[in-house]
Amino acid sequence: MRKYQIFIFFVFLSLMGISQEEEEQLEDGKISATVINAQTSVPMESVHVVNLNQVRGTITNENGQFSITATVNDTLYFSFLGFKSQKIRVTNDMFKFKDTKIALTELAYALEEVIVTPYQLTGYLEIDVKNLPINNAYQYSISGLSVSYEAGNKNPSAVTKVLGAILNPADLLRNLFGKKPNQMRKLRKMKEDDEIRNLLASKFDRETLREFLQLEKVDIEDILNSCNYSKSFIRTANDLQILDAISSCYEEFKVLNRKK
Incomplete structure (x- = not known):
């Protein structure tokens, strides 16, 4: 009976420690997650992450990871050149778990035709300057x-x-x-x-x-x-x-x- 009570006591202490750790994370107001390529699941470096509510920004590291100040229901905005920007609402689970992954989808860009208007240049600076618009x-x-x-x-x-x-x-x-x-x-x-x-x-x-x-x-x-x-x-x-x-x-x- 006594061994059973000791076991319950240690389980209780463990639960208290986990609960206290979760409370500290919430009070600290920092969430961490990883940004990946939706097509390849490869982590994405240098993705801009912005908290639209608190007007704070950061970028992901070489492993696609980031940490940013936030509270529940804040909106995070993710942006990277060549990928569709995305908005994510902050939830309690994002504070509790460290394995949150945000996937960005790549965009296909079609380059428009560029027409270069030629100027008749002679090679003499004094003359060419006068011909430029x-x-x-x-x-x-x-x-x-x-x-x-x-x-x-x-x-x-x-x-x-x-x-x-x-x-x-x-x-x-x-x-x-x-x-x-x-x-x-x-x-x-x-x-x-x-x-x-x-x-x-x-x-x-x-x-x-x-x-x-x-x-x-x-x-x-x-x-x-x-x-x-x-x-x-x-x-x-x-x-x-x-x-x-x-x-x-x-x-x-x-x-x-x-x-x-």
């Missing part, structure tokens, strides 16, 4: 305004935008940002996280920005248009440049809003 992307700036406005062929409405900024600089921005305070507060956190910045610098599709800010691509373009960025910039800039542009415009809005 000139980008007339002029800028207007007015004393008292902190921003300049792109003009020339790429933005012929620059004068109108300057006048609009002088006459009513805050109302337009208030319409853009006033209804999205929670999303806009994420901008500063996104700019402070190096892994998120590295991810955005490699992307041009606005997909990650849409997930972070809960905005449609057309909404992002409307914001940039209203903040006086040219169509050329909106079309060609990478996602990090777009983030910095929206953030700059938002900071300007907050300053104008405080002055009212």
Whole structure:
């Protein structure tokens, strides 16, 4: 009977130890998992992993493993060039078990035909420079305004935008940002996280920005248009440049809003 009681006592201690370990893991707020190729099951290195709720980022190591701060019901966003991005909801099981695997599916890309326009070059620098096209992307700036406005062929409405900024600089921005305070507060956190910045610098599709800010691509373009960025910039800039542009415009809005 006594041996049976001793056995029960040690089982109880073991269960307490396991329970305490699980509680420490949950309190620590770190989850670990492995990212693999869905077709080959091979671990994937340098996959970007972002917690969309807490605005934190990391990348997988050479074994496809990562660790990131999270809480239950947070959304993790996985991105890797040539693979379909994926979102995963954090569950209790992800804290309890270390063998969680996230599989990414490879995409098939078809390269579009690129047409190179030839220039008649002579080999003499003084002559060839005159034959190259000139980008007339002029800028207007007015004393008292902190921003300049792109003009020339790429933005012929620059004068109108300057006048609009002088006459009513805050109302337009208030319409853009006033209804999205929670999303806009994420901008500063996104700019402070190096892994998120590295991810955005490699992307041009606005997909990650849409997930972070809960905005449609057309909404992002409307914001940039209203903040006086040219169509050329909106079309060609990478996602990090777009983030910095929206953030700059938002900071300007907050300053104008405080002055009212």
